[in-house]
Amino acid sequence: MNFRRDVFQAIADPTRRGILTMLALQAMTPGAIASGFGSSRQTISKHIQILTECELLNQKQVGREIYYELNPQKIKEIDVWVNQLRQIWETRFHQLNDVLSTIKK
Incomplete structure (x- = not known):
């Protein structure tokens, strides 16, 4: 194994x-x-x-x-993955913020 x-x-x-x-x-x-x-x-x-x-x-x-x-290449791979995840969550937070701002009005 x-x-x-x-x-x-x-x-x-x-x-x-x-x-x-x-x-x-x-x-x-x-x-x-x-x-x-x-x-x-x-x-x-x-x-x-x-x-x-x-x-x-x-x-x-x-x-x-x-x-x-x-090994900078392996560290870079981790960084790319974390940044992809960060972008997904930032998009979701922006979408939530947009929804919440329409509710307040």
């Missing part, structure tokens, strides 16, 4: 959102990422694994170190 994690479940976790925020600034090693949290390195590694499985992070090898960086 090929289990694929959902990107929205991944970003629902505040620690993983924190990792994404850190990596938006620069690529970092797992140890550097872990130092920014009060969790064990093993716990942070699990979060990194989930984010990588969801393709939110890319990893690159530099010498003996592995660096993780944000």
Whole structure:
């Protein structure tokens, strides 16, 4: 069975959102990422694994170190989806506002 994690479940976790925020600034090693949290390195590694499985992070090898960086393309996909949803709701609110303004008269 090929289990694929959902990107929205991944970003629902505040620690993983924190990792994404850190990596938006620069690529970092797992140890550097872990130092920014009060969790064990093993716990942070699990979060990194989930984010990588969801393709939110890319990893690159530099010498003996592995660096993780944000995958901007995947973040863009999330942004496009959220904006589509926002536009739908804004249209509905404008329609409701129009109906309510006719009722007030």
